[in-house]
Amino acid sequence: MKLGQWIGLIALVLSLYILWQLREVLLLIFAAVVLATILNRLARTFQSLGMKRGLAVVLSVAIFFAGVIGFFWLIVPPFTQQFQELTLRVPQGFERINNWIDEQRTHIPDQLAPFIPDLNSLIEEAQPLFNRILGNSFAFVSGSLVIVLNILLVLVLTGMFLADPDAYQKVFIRLFPSFYRRRVQGILAQCETSLERWVTGAFLAVCVVGLMSLIGLSLLGVKAALALGVLAGFMNLIPNLGPTMSVVPAMAIALLDNPWKPIFVLILYFFIQQAESNFITPVVMAHQVSLLPAVTLISQLFFVTFFGFLGLLLALPLTVVAKIWVQEVLVKDVLDEWRHNHQQATELVMVSESADINDIQEVEVIGKDED
Numbered sequence: 001m002k003l004g005q006w007i008g009l010i011a012l013v014l015s016l017y018i019l020w021q022l023r024e025v026l027l028l029i030f031a032a033v034v035l036a037t038i039l040n041r042l043a044r045t046f047q048s049l050g051m052k053r054g055l056a057v058v059l060s061v062a063i064f065f066a067g068v069i070g071f072f073w074l075i076v077p078p079f080t081q082q083f084q085e086l087t088l089r090v091p092q093g094f095e096r097i098n099n100w101i102d103e104q105r106t107h108i109p110d111q112l113a114p115f116i117p118d119l120n121s122l123i124e125e126a127q128p129l130f131n132r133i134l135g136n137s138f139a140f141v142s143g144s145l146v147i148v149l150n151i152l153l154v155l156v157l158t159g160m161f162l163a164d165p166d167a168y169q170k171v172f173i174r175l176f177p178s179f180y181r182r183r184v185q186g187i188l189a190q191c192e193t194s195l196e197r198w199v200t201g202a203f204l205a206v207c208v209v210g211l212m213s214l215i216g217l218s219l220l221g222v223k224a225a226l227a228l229g230v231l232a233g234f235m236n237l238i239p240n241l242g243p244t245m246s247v248v249p250a251m252a253i254a255l256l257d258n259p260w261k262p263i264f265v266l267i268l269y270f271f272i273q274q275a276e277s278n279f280i281t282p283v284v285m286a287h288q289v290s291l292l293p294a295v296t297l298i299s300q301l302f303f304v305t306f307f308g309f310l311g312l313l314l315a316l317p318l319t320v321v322a323k324i325w326v327q328e329v330l331v332k333d334v335l336d337e338w339r340h341n342h343q344q345a346t347e348l349v350m351v352s353e354s355a356d357i358n359d360i361q362e363v364e365v366i367g368k369d370e371d
Helices: 003-021 023-048 053-105 119-135 137-163 165-173 178-220 225-235 242-254 261-285 293-313 315-354 357-370
Strands: none
Touching: 003 023, 023 053, 023 137, 023 178, 023 293, 023 315, 053 137, 053 225, 137 165, 165 178, 178 225, 178 242, 178 261, 178 315, 225 242, 242 261, 293 315
């Protein structure tokens, strides 16, 4: 390798290393871009109704904050009340189970008595774990502070991107060579369209899953059914793992009424998940975004491994954007053109077969240089 090639290789390695060190910041910037795309779509909808750009942006931001405040207003108070009641009833339930076990000891042979677990001993063994969790409360508070700061950063960047999106798009396009900038502009337009379609499909799926959960939990008589339905709909934004996470608080609150009710809640969520994965998502997303199920799961595992929970939450939009860039740049602009140039070189060699051997070798060398 020549000196220039070594310098280019070193520069490439250093660039990848710097990008890897800044991966969390880049992910926050991407979250701001996705949020700005959503609000920009809403603002353009208001503009199509005859509203000015500034007023449309302000109204879109106001609707977004109203939705966030309404979400926490529906979720936090009922959950706080129910889980306070749960912390009082769980020890009573443990005591009732322990008394039932003691009663059963008198009806079984003495040889089997040592194999029956004692809840008191289990609680004593789990006490160091509880102490460790309480001891890490400071780390939890500091981590929560970091999350709040990251959210504020995303909101500030979203406001900046939303104020003048074309200016930031032009700055990004200028990072590419002049002959490729028009192509990059077209790819960015495709990314924006795909993200808007994904948001539309995801919003419809969230509404359907939330409504089904609300109706099912209300029929079962579970407390805080509205809050649980909203939570189930929101967690549906995380495919595969979100519905599994949303069933835990529903089963915990159902435990307040009846020890058997959590089983019915689990069955309800199972059928809702089956309906969502087999009917709702295929129908809603069929005309929005086409992603293979295996690709979705692999992307979730990849992004949650390297980026944590935020990567899991943004796995789908990241996959949508990555799919477009791979398809347009790697496949169409590199691999397809490579195959086309290779065919042209082969045809050139076949036409030159009538020439002498020196001319054929010269044409083959030209073909290799073009390839």
